[in-house]
Amino acid sequence: MEFLIAAVTIFLVGFIVFMLASHFISSVIEPFYIAAFEKPVYVHFYLFPKQLDERQRHLLRTRFAFYKRLSEKRKTYFDHRVYQFMAHYTFHGKQGLVVTEEMKLMVAATYVMLTFGFRVYRFNVFDKIILYPDSYESTLHDRLHNGEFNPAVKAIVFSWKHFLEGHESSSDNLNLGIHEFAHVVHFYGLRRKDxxxxxxxxxxxxxxxxxxxxxxxxxxxxxxxxxxxxxxxxxxxxxxxxxxxxxxxxxxxxxxxxxxxxxxxxxxxxxx
Known part of the structure; x- marks a missing residue:
């Protein structure tokens, strides 16, 4: 029992020291480091990284060239972020569309690819992803849309048909997923302080x-x-x-x- 208490105490003290050191680095040291080198001190560090199952990883390997090019170590970082994205944000199908795990993975992987260089990656400017089967009438502009970022209701909206078309044609520079998530990154980047x-x-x-x-x-x-x-x-x-x-x-x-x-x-x- 004493050994267990000692182990827990050591762990808690170590964790507190780590958190204080991380805060000191990010708030005091890192701004100077960024000014000098135009990159953060570190991006990826996860005490308990989440893992995708083999079926999920197979989908990423076969559907995402970006993922396939990553080193095995960086694939584990990518997996963790995809897992956390799917756990953190909610998905909603509209007009009878049933949101499958594959859809969630593809949306999550697109976002993670775009934000892979950010240490803070679960941006709080949206909290839901809404999927329509095809073009839909936007409540913002009263006309048909294929996708949009609506910060007022913290939503990313996609026509799944056009999301897939953008993903599957990888050389025409028309990618709905990247485009709408780019708006998220831009909006977040100009308004937050990390x-x-x-x-x-x-x-x-x-x-x-x-x-x-x-x-x-x-x-x-x-x-x-x-x-x-x-x-x-x-x-x-x-x-x-x-x-x-x-x-x-x-x-x-x-x-x-x-x-x-x-x-x-x-x-x-x-x-x-």
Whole structure:
């Protein structure tokens, strides 16, 4: 009994020390580190990582090129985040659509891919995912939509048909899942105070200045590289850029290397 009490005491003391050290690093040291190196001190650390079962991992390996390229260690991080996403956010099928585990996995993996460079990744600007079988009438604009992020009701909405089409065609730079979750990242990044959001906001500000510089903007528009919808506003430009970043990264890097690097730093992206 005494041994058990001693073990529990050591564990609790160690945990408290770890939490205090983590807080000190993130609140005192890390802002300076980010300013110097434009990346966080660390991203992935999980005391008790959650695991997906083999069937779930098989789906990720066969349906997500991003996941397949990860090292085995980073696959365990990805698995943990997918598990936590599905546990943390609720899914709602509309118009008779039955939400399956495969649907949840595909939505979760798309989000985790986009936010894999953020230490804080369960953003609180949404709490539900609503899936329609096809295009639906938006309550925001009274017209048919394929997807949207509605921060007022903390919802991400997808037409499942168009979500799948975007995922299965991986080279046309039209990916509904990436596009709508990019709006989430953008919205969160400009409004929250954690260090990942601060990195996003600071790099985004620099990016915005460059693309709004008249000669740069003219070159972007004349290149026809990004579809015209990208120039609607800064939110749409970021979303379209991230579609290109994940679907055709080599083309993006060749066409606009400086812009590509801005995006890479903004979301703290690293290969495998």
């Amino acid at each position: 260090n990942g959001a601060a990195l996003f906001a600071s790099r985004f500000e620099r990016l915005l200045k460059e693309i709004n510089h008249a000669p740069n903007r003219q070159r972007l528009m004349e290149s026809d590289y990004f579809r015209n919808y990208a120039f609607t506003n800064s939110f749409e430009f970021v979303a379209v850029m991230l579609e290109h970043f994940f679907e055709t990264p080599q083309d993006f890097k060749r066409a606009f290397p400086e812009l590509y690097n801005h995006v890479r730093i903004m979301i703290n992206y690293r290969e495998n």
